[in-house]
Amino acid sequence: MAKRIDVSDLNVYYGKFHAVENVNMTIEPRSVTAFIGSSGCGKTTFLRTLNRMHEVTPGASVTGKVMLDDIDIYDPSVDPVAVRREIGMVFQRANPFPTMSIYDNVLAGAKLNNQRISKRRADEIVERSLRDANLWDEVKNRLNKPGAGLSGGQQQRLCIARATAVEPAVLLMDEPCSALDPISTLAIEDLISKLKENYTIVIVTHNMQQAARVSDRTAFFNVEDTGKPGKLIEIGDTNKIFTKPDKKETENYITGRFG
Numbered sequence: 001m002a003k004r005i006d007v008s009d010l011n012v013y014y015g016k017f018h019a020v021e022n023v024n025m026t027i028e029p030r031s032v033t034a035f036i037g038s039s040g041c042g043k044t045t046f047l048r049t050l051n052r053m054h055e056v057t058p059g060a061s062v063t064g065k066v067m068l069d070d071i072d073i074y075d076p077s078v079d080p081v082a083v084r085r086e087i088g089m090v091f092q093r094a095n096p097f098p099t100m101s102i103y104d105n106v107l108a109g110a111k112l113n114n115q116r117i118s119k120r121r122a123d124e125i126v127e128r129s130l131r132d133a134n135l136w137d138e139v140k141n142r143l144n145k146p147g148a149g150l151s152g153g154q155q156q157r158l159c160i161a162r163a164t165a166v167e168p169a170v171l172l173m174d175e176p177c178s179a180l181d182p183i184s185t186l187a188i189e190d191l192i193s194k195l196k197e198n199y200t201i202v203i204v205t206h207n208m209q210q211a212a213r214v215s216d217r218t219a220f221f222n223v224e225d226t227g228k229p230g231k232l233i234e235i236g237d238t239n240k241i242f243t244k245p246d247k248k249e250t251e252n253y254i255t256g257r258f259g
């Protein structure tokens with residue numbers, strides 16, 4: 001079930017370096033929100049704070065609040081592993097477990113969360129997740145073959161199937177198409193448009209056409225200078241951001257007059 005994310009006064013630090021400053025935003029359920037902005041403005045850093053993934057980076061810390069519906073994900077009573085089950089992540093490079101079968105790859109997260117799954121239930125999860133990822137027809141006759149035997153685009157869809165197998169509320173995608181050819185990219189974009197019916201989706205992308213194609217809302221981040229923190233400049237309906245943004249900085253970036 002898709003959920004809303006509400007971020008207030010979020011700051012991110014790597015040690016003493018202030019990487020992202022004071023972000024406030026709401027990410028709507030059943031929609032796609034794209035994060036755009038120049039390299040180093042903090043898109044990935046900010047994305048990773050939305051499921052506490054930054055905590056695996058030594059020295060990274062956060063102040064502020066992130067609400068997932070009515071749960072404060074930084075509340076001391078909240079288990080970060082439970083947060084990552086609710087808020088899944090798909091990375092830039094498809095990272096299936098290479099020697100593990102396609103079948104077991106899909107189940108990898110689900111098995112961690114719930115040790116005892118019957119064979120019948122496992123079969124159901126695998127088929128549902130692969131169908132959701134538009135991959136079932138391509139792999140149904142080789143489920144026991146290794147994940148590494150798939151093409152790059154298929155591997156990325158396998159990673160999406162692995163992420164949805166645990167039925168999260170939110171999917172965070174960090175440049176999921178940057179290593180893919182144009183055809184595989186379009187397949188993932190189609191998939192994102194389908195998945196938004198059931199999930200809250202956030203995608204970091206360097207590709208403005210992609211943001212325009214797949215997202216309902218776009219957030220533009222910028223950084224004034226090296227060593228300064230990245231900031232959210234504005235967030236709004238994608239159409240508006242790309243045609244009539246409120247801020248001059250956004251317009252300069254969108255129209256290629258940046259830098």
Ligand SMILES: Nc1ncnc2c1ncn2[C@@H]1O[C@H](COP(=O)(O)OP(=O)(O)OP(=O)(O)O)[C@@H](O)[C@H]1O
Pocket residue numbers: 014017019037038039040041042043044045046057227230
């Ligand atoms: N592990 C880290 N330790 C220290 N600084 C980091 C670390 N990761 C990122 N940074 C710094 O934080 C800032 C934001 O980086 P981040 O990767 O989030 O930007 P980005 O907008 O996602 O960039 P890109 O589009 O190139 O991926 C940069 O100045 C970067 O050098």
